[in-house]
Amino acid sequence: xxxxxxxxxxxxxxxxxxxxxxxxxxxxxxxxxxxxxxxxxxxxxxxxxxxxxxxxxxxxxxxxxxxxxxxxxxxxxxxxxxxxxxxxxxxxxxxxxxxxxxxxxxxxxxxxxxxxxxxxxxxxxxxxxxxxxxxxxxxxxxxxxxxxxxxxxxxxxxxxxxxxxxxxxxxxxxxxxxxxxxxxxxxxxxxxxxxxxxxxxxxxxxxxxxxxxxxxxxxxxxxxxxxxxxxxxxxxxxxxxxxxxxxxxxxxxxxxxxxxxxxxxxxxxxxxxxxxxxxxxxxxxxxxxxxxxxxxxxxxxxxxxxxxxxxxxxxxxxxxxxxxxxxxxxxxxxxxxxxxxxxxxxxxxxxxxxxxxxxxxxxxxxxxxxxxxxxxxxxxxxxxxxxxxxxxxxxxxxxxxxxxxxxxxxxxxxxxxxxxxxxxxxxxxxxxxxxxxxxxxxxxxxxxxxxxxxxxxxxxxxxxxxxxxxxxxxxxxxxxxxxxxxxxxxxxxxxxxxxxxxxxxxxxxxxxxxxxxxxxxxxxxxxxxxxxxxxxxx
Ligand code: TNX
Numbered sequence: 001x002x003x004x005x006x007x008x009x010x011x012x013x014x015x016x017x018x019x020x021x022x023x024x025x026x027x028x029x030x031x032x033x034x035x036x037x038x039x040x041x042x043x044x045x046x047x048x049x050x051x052x053x054x055x056x057x058x059x060x061x062x063x064x065x066x067x068x069x070x071x072x073x074x075x076x077x078x079x080x081x082x083x084x085x086x087x088x089x090x091x092x093x094x095x096x097x098x099x100x101x102x103x104x105x106x107x108x109x110x111x112x113x114x115x116x117x118x119x120x121x122x123x124x125x126x127x128x129x130x131x132x133x134x135x136x137x138x139x140x141x142x143x144x145x146x147x148x149x150x151x152x153x154x155x156x157x158x159x160x161x162x163x164x165x166x167x168x169x170x171x172x173x174x175x176x177x178x179x180x181x182x183x184x185x186x187x188x189x190x191x192x193x194x195x196x197x198x199x200x201x202x203x204x205x206x207x208x209x210x211x212x213x214x215x216x217x218x219x220x221x222x223x224x225x226x227x228x229x230x231x232x233x234x235x236x237x238x239x240x241x242x243x244x245x246x247x248x249x250x251x252x253x254x255x256x257x258x259x260x261x262x263x264x265x266x267x268x269x270x271x272x273x274x275x276x277x278x279x280x281x282x283x284x285x286x287x288x289x290x291x292x293x294x295x296x297x298x299x300x301x302x303x304x305x306x307x308x309x310x311x312x313x314x315x316x317x318x319x320x321x322x323x324x325x326x327x328x329x330x331x332x333x334x335x336x337x338x339x340x341x342x343x344x345x346x347x348x349x350x351x352x353x354x355x356x357x358x359x360x361x362x363x364x365x366x367x368x369x370x371x372x373x374x375x376x377x378x379x380x381x382x383x384x385x386x387x388x389x390x391x392x393x394x395x396x397x398x399x400x401x402x403x404x405x406x407x408x409x410x411x412x413x414x415x416x417x418x419x420x421x422x423x424x425x426x427x428x429x430x431x432x433x434x435x436x437x438x439x440x441x442x443x444x445x446x447x448x449x450x451x452x453x454x455x456x457x458x459x460x461x462x463x464x465x466x467x468x469x470x471x472x473x474x475x476x477x478x479x480x481x482x483x484x485x486x487x488x489x490x491x492x493x494x495x496x497x498x499x500x501x502x503x504x505x506x507x508x509x510x511x512x513x514x515x516x517x518x519x520x521x522x523x524x525x526x527x528x529x530x531x532x533x534x535x536x537x538x
Contacts, residue, residue: 033058033132036173042510043154044486045213045493047179057130059110059156059170061094066105068113076142077112079268084110084149088156093165107133110152116140124215124270125180128152130172143270144180147213151177154211154514161517183447185410185461186492187216187274188419188485190477191468193223193285194306195245196252201474203265208481208520210269212489217266218274218341218463224284224303224311228253229275233326234290240302241285246469248304259334267336274374275331278343279324280313280350280358287311292319306469309348315358325365332369339389340366345376356382363388380405389460392451393418394434400453408460411447417488419466419480423523429470430480439525443487443504446496462492475521482515482522483508505529 038052065085067077081098088096105111115138121127126139126148137148155173159166188209190197197205206217221229227241230253242253254262263273283293284303291299295314303311313320328340342362347355359375359382366373367385374389377398383405384390390402391410402409414421414434421437422430435441448456464485471477486508490499509529515522516532524530 033171034169036171038130038155038173038175038177041155041173042507043151044504044507044511045490046498046504046507047151047177048495048498049178050175051177052173052175053131055132055174056171057132057135057174059088059092059094059168059172060108061092063094063096063108063110064105065096065098065110065112066101067098068111069100069102077114077145080142080145080149081112083146083268084112084152087149087153088160088170090164091160091162091166092168092170104134104136110135111137112145112149113138114140114142114145121178121180123184124213125178126151128177128179130155130174130176132174135172143215146210146270147181148179150211150213151179158513158517161514181213181493182456182495183459183461183492185216185463186214186489187218187410187461187463188214188481188488189218189220189276189412189463189465191220191223191420191466192228193220193226193245193278194468195247195249195472196226196228196242197468197474197477198252199254199258199262201477202262204474205477205481206262206266206269206271208478208518209271209485209489211518212486213493214485214489215270216272216274216461216463218276218465219262220276220278220343220465220467222277222285222343223282224308225305226251226253227285227289229259229277229331230255231327231330232256233330234323236289237286239289241289244302244304246304246306247472249472256330256334263334263336272337272339273335274337274339274341275335276341276343276374277327277331278345279362280315280355281309281311281345281347282343283313284311286313286323290323293317293323309346312347312350313358315350315354321361321365324362325368328362328365328369328371332371335371338372339374340369340371341374341391342366342379343376344379345393347378352381374410377402377409380407391463392454393465396451396453399451403454403458409454409458410460410463411450411454412463412465413445413450416442416445416450417462417464419464419484420468420471423525427523429476431467431470437484438527439483439487439508439523440501440505440527442484443491443499444501445491446499447491448496462488464488478521479523482520483511483525483528486511 033056036056065081067081085096126144129136139145227237238253245251287300363373372387377392380398380401384407392399422432512530
């Protein structure tokens with residue numbers, strides 16, 4: 001009986017063993033990977049230059065992620081390797097261990113290395129070389145490596161974004177990519193004042209920005225309807241001023257700890273946070289919280305409507321500047337980036353002379369805390385320092401005034417980049433005071449020629465604001481931002497001569513499977529040839 005049992009085990013075991021070895025051989029790259037054409041991949045933003053070599057690298061359960069041993073003992077590259085491993089693990093189910101190494105690793109692995117001194121690649125460029133045996137990513141800086149990791153991610157099948165194990169195979173087309181951005185500032189703005197969005201929503205938005213190689217998140221932290229950042233020296237700003245939002249909901253705010261957590265999350269994705277406190281207009285939440293900020297000494301009522309241009313700080317009161325100094329001091333301490341945004345838009349009830357006096361004074365306050373001031377294009381009425389930056393949204397004369405003052409511009413033309421503009425007259429969310437902005441219109445423009453008299457050297461970059469008077473949850477954010485923001489990301493990254501709507505819309509269509517795998521609630525524009533299933537070399 002015992003020996004019969006043993007025989008039975010042996011016969012059952014044998015085919016199982018053969019099967020196991022066969023499977024192991026297949027996945028151990030003994031079978032050549034599928035030929036793939038790198039030039040047919042659907043990268044957004046489109047890389048500056050690319051050469052295909054017609055083969056592919058296959059990621060297997062034996063693949064390791066190797067990072068160059070740092071000369072300075074920093075663990076930044078290991079963190080980048082870990083970021084990549086964490087991205088690839090859920091869908092592949094592979095262990096993907098991260099190790100430091102002094103030399104390029106053996107076949108079958110991914111290698112991240114710094115190679116300083118390539119001036120053309122700059123701060124954020126990268127070089128990617130893919131052969132059948134190795135994926136090598138190099139850059140001058142960790143930020144450049146991070147941007148390159150997004151390329152690796154987009155070169156894998158869309159199912160890589162799934163949170164559950166998928167069948168694969170996980171192949172990356174072979175060849176070389178050399179890539180760097182056209183503009184240093186590629187951003188999105190989120191209005192968390194009109195409606196409040198919690199830390200997890202902001203983190204998800206940061207991840208989506210990172211996917212398209214954006215590097216700035218501008219948070220609009222205060223407006224008439226709500227004050228959203230804790231200021232310890234003026235606690236009623238959030239206790240009262242943060243207690244509601246458009247439509248009368250309960251609002252909310254970030255404690256300084258929560259805000260620091262957002263900053264750090266963004267930093268790990270090489271995204272700089274720019275905090276905005278809008279002033280002297282758009283200040284009702286502050287005016288309702290502190291009577292002393294009002295010229296007549298009386299606190300206003302909280303506001304939950306969507307009118308603009310009715311509030312102003314009292315520009316000739318010392319207390320106003322003491323208040324601003326406190327706010328900017330606390331905010332600067334929370335801000336590793338160089339900029340503080342002071343709004344400055346639509347101050348319709350501030351006299352022009354008072355407005356100019358105010359902006360000049362606030363510029364000095366921002367500078368006294370070691371930061372550079374950004375403001376909406378109206379601030380060019382004041383005398384700006386060369387380090388200050390104007391954000392163009394509507395007024396071409398203001399943009400030209402910036403150029404005359406030697407001040408750089410961020411381009412956010414409302415007719416092209418405002419993510420709260422409706423796609424067309426049937427869009428249920430959003431406004432249309434500037435235009436209906438379909439996906440083609442959002443893509444077909446060039447920041448360097450958009451305003452006569454403003455050229456590329458006057459421009460820091462492109463930013464897409466999402467005002468949230470009508471936007472109440474993350475799905476709605478995603479619906480308005482995607483896919484337009486992907487096009488804006490390409491405008492900020494890819495040279496103008498390389499951009500073409502007819503070609504772009506096909507590439508974008510092939511991102512549908514990625515949007516679905518990432519559960520992005522995008523707007524399925526009828527102008528895009530969407531492809532739910534990845535096709536061909538995609
Ligand atoms: C104009 S653009 C504003 C915002 C509104 C937006 C709505 C700008 C600097 N100010 O206060 O939310 O329009 O589209």
